[in-house]
Amino acid sequence: xxGETRAQSIRQLLLALAPSTVLGAFFITLPLFAPxxxxxxxxxxxxxxxxxxxxxxxxxxxxxxxxxxxxFFAAGAYATGILLARGVIESFWLVAPASALVAALLASIFGxxxxxxxxxxxxxxxxxxxxxxxSVAWKWVSxxxxxxxxxxxxxxxxxxxxxxxxxxxxxYFTFSIxxxxxxxxxxxxxxxxxxxxxxxxENELRMRxxxxxxxxxxxxxxxxxxxxxxxxxxxxxxFNSYVTPYSAAIMNSAMVMLMVIIGGSGILFGxxxxxxxxxxxxxxxxxxVPERWxxxxxIFFIAVVMYARAGIAPYxxxxxxxxxxxxxxxxx
Amino acid sequence: xxxxxxxxxxxxxxxxxxxFNLAHGVLYMFAGFIGFSVFDWSGSFLLALLASTIxxxxxxxxxxxxxLQHLGGEINNQALITIGFLFxxxxxxxxxxxxxxxxxxxxxxxxxxxxxxxxxxxxPIYRLVVIFIGLAIAMxxxxxxxxxxxxxxxxxxxxxxxxxxxxxxxxxxxIGVFAGASALAGCAAIIAGPLLGMNxxxxxxxxxxxxxVTVVGGAGxxxxxxxxxxxxxxxxxxxxxxxxxxxxxxIYASMVIxxxxxxxxxxxxxxxx
Numbered sequence: 001x002x003g004e005t006r007a008q009s010i011r012q013l014l015l016a017l018a019p020s021t022v023l024g025a026f027f028i029t030l031p032l033f034a035p036x037x038x039x040x041x042x043x044x045x046x047x048x049x050x051x052x053x054x055x056x057x058x059x060x061x062x063x064x065x066x067x068x069x070x071x072f073f074a075a076g077a078y079a080t081g082i083l084l085a086r087g088v089i090e091s092f093w094l095v096a097p098a099s100a101l102v103a104a105l106l107a108s109i110f111g112x113x114x115x116x117x118x119x120x121x122x123x124x125x126x127x128x129x130x131x132x133x134x135s136v137a138w139k140w141v142s143x144x145x146x147x148x149x150x151x152x153x154x155x156x157x158x159x160x161x162x163x164x165x166x167x168x169x170x171x172y173f174t175f176s177i178x179x180x181x182x183x184x185x186x187x188x189x190x191x192x193x194x195x196x197x198x199x200x201x202e203n204e205l206r207m208r209x210x211x212x213x214x215x216x217x218x219x220x221x222x223x224x225x226x227x228x229x230x231x232x233x234x235x236x237x238x239f240n241s242y243v244t245p246y247s248a249a250i251m252n253s254a255m256v257m258l259m260v261i262i263g264g265s266g267i268l269f270g271x272x273x274x275x276x277x278x279x280x281x282x283x284x285x286x287x288x289v290p291e292r293w294x295x296x297x298x299i300f301f302i303a304v305v306m307y308a309r310a311g312i313a314p315y316x317x318x319x320x321x322x323x324x325x326x327x328x329x330x331x332x
Numbered sequence: 333x334x335x336x337x338x339x340x341x342x343x344x345x346x347x348x349x350x351x352f353n354l355a356h357g358v359l360y361m362f363a364g365f366i367g368f369s370v371f372d373w374s375g376s377f378l379l380a381l382l383a384s385t386i387x388x389x390x391x392x393x394x395x396x397x398x399x400l401q402h403l404g405g406e407i408n409n410q411a412l413i414t415i416g417f418l419f420x421x422x423x424x425x426x427x428x429x430x431x432x433x434x435x436x437x438x439x440x441x442x443x444x445x446x447x448x449x450x451x452x453x454x455x456p457i458y459r460l461v462v463i464f465i466g467l468a469i470a471m472x473x474x475x476x477x478x479x480x481x482x483x484x485x486x487x488x489x490x491x492x493x494x495x496x497x498x499x500x501x502x503x504x505x506x507i508g509v510f511a512g513a514s515a516l517a518g519c520a521a522i523i524a525g526p527l528l529g530m531n532x533x534x535x536x537x538x539x540x541x542x543x544x545v546t547v548v549g550g551a552g553x554x555x556x557x558x559x560x561x562x563x564x565x566x567x568x569x570x571x572x573x574x575x576x577x578x579x580x581x582x583i584y585a586s587m588v589i590x591x592x593x594x595x596x597x598x599x600x601x602x603x604x605x
Contacts, residue, residue: 067411117592125588125591125592127543131584132584135580139578251415291423295419295423297416300416301415305399305403306399
């Protein structure tokens with residue numbers, strides 16, 4: 001009898017670990033069989049997934065609909081670009097934390113301003129703050145390079161693996177950053193803090209009555225989301241070896257919001273799916289009709305909002321729960 | 333004045349209907365291109381104006397009827413849907429008309445200048461005409477706001493259930509208002525045609541300007557839109573010449589400041605969530 005239950009629990013454990021093991025194995029071995037062009041697509045996917053997850057923390061968990069999240073992405077991207085292109089410091093280990101810090105600082109200022117408002121005013125004010133950063137990126141030519149942006153940024157150099165300059169090396173580099181960010185955000189969202197955020201999303205008044213300082217929780221979530229978006233920006237600059245004002249554009253904010261919703265807001269893994277879907281589509285559509293991509297993404301926006309507001313992730317989880325039920329039990 | 337015609341459309345949808353329409357700028361651009369094509373084909377300015385206004389109105393009608401109406405007042409989703417339309421219409425315009433900007437419309441009937449009394453300078457007649465059209469629209473909207481229909485629309489914003497309970501067909505009114513507001517965008521595009529021309533990039537710049545006017549002036553306030561479209565218009569026109577680096581920054585910053593200290597706008601009323 002005990003042997004039976006034990007076998008069952010082992011079986012369930014294996015089953016629970018199966019998806020992450022399969023996915024992990026797939027991504028680790030991917031450079032062995034993927035063609036060069038698509039490897040770049042996967043690098044972009046990892047970066048955008050970090051960006052999307054950071055917004056998901058803000059929108060999906062804390063319920064704050066921001067249309068200016070690209071500001072922090074751009075802050076990280078530009079901080080890295082300026083530090084490297086101007087040759088201030090070159091070590092990745094200094095540049096990356098400094099850039100993430102810049103994004104977090106910007107978020108701490110913007111958070112103070114934006115969190116004074118709620119609802120539609122929050123949406124409008126984040127839009128305006130995003131526009132503020134965009135106009136700085138566009139007009140402060142001596143610092144940001146204006147519309148040309150900054151170019152000629154060297155790839156990260158590591159003491160222990162000098163092959164990061166190659167595409168494969170860079171692939172593993174972004175993959176590891178992605179995994180670290182995912183785990184961190186996973187812990188954050190599963191923690192007490194994450195649960196309070198969900199509580200605020202569902203009913204802020206009630207949380208306040210229960211004695212939580214909801215403003216502080218939202219503020220910390222805003223800064224954390226900004227910092228993670230900044231990390232994505234850092235990786236993006238290293239990946240492209242240039243920065244342009246587009247990284248701060250409202251279209252970029254809208255795009256990442258689409259990825260959050262299409263994957264499933266409030267579900268961290270959903271953002272990974274959403275980012276993958278959009279990057280994948282963009283890559284393949286760009287192979288055939290690059291000039292029609294905005295048209296297709298526009299239709300996507302509308303279709304998602306009209307018919308798939310809950311996102312894809314809940315469906316996947318439902319299917320997976322069925323699989324688990326069937327094969328997790330002893331009889332299956 | 334052109335900014336006013338545009339912003340008045342936006343302020344009506346946002347302030348009186350609670351619709352957050354990010355596609356307003358692209359309607360201006362898309363309908364403008366249609367109007368320009370009609371002008372090329374017929375040579376008639378009035379026909380172009382008519383075509384552009386009707387196109388914008390029809391697209392607005394389709395957006396409201398087909399999509400926004402089914403969302404039940406969810407601002408977030410409205411923003412996303414209208415961004416979707418922004419992408420689609422912009423790309424369609426690129427597809428149909430190509431990336432080359434259009435020069436300002438030139439029609440013989442619109443030329444000519446008039447001497448300004450006392451100063452001795454000369455002013456193109458058309459600019460005066462634009463000012464008069466803007467004034468006329470402002471008066472018209474102001475009057476409309478005071479009519480029974482205008483009151484109904486405002487009431488619908490405050491308590492739509494009550495209004496429905498009283499047997500008033502609110503969706504029908506809202507469709508009309510949304511289409512009308514969109515038509516104003518198309519109308520503005522062609523009125524601006526002889527002065528500004530038209531290009532693909534305008535859709536976004538125009539949207540931001542109109543949005544700032546709406547926010548600063550106060551959503552739903554025709555008077556606010558009127559005053560601040562003049563103010564913002566001046567800042568952006570002279571700013572681009574006098575201090576080009578910070579003109580855009582000032583415009584965004586003014587929006588942030590107003591939202592922080594008086595979210596309802598300087599002359600507006602509080603929006604329902």
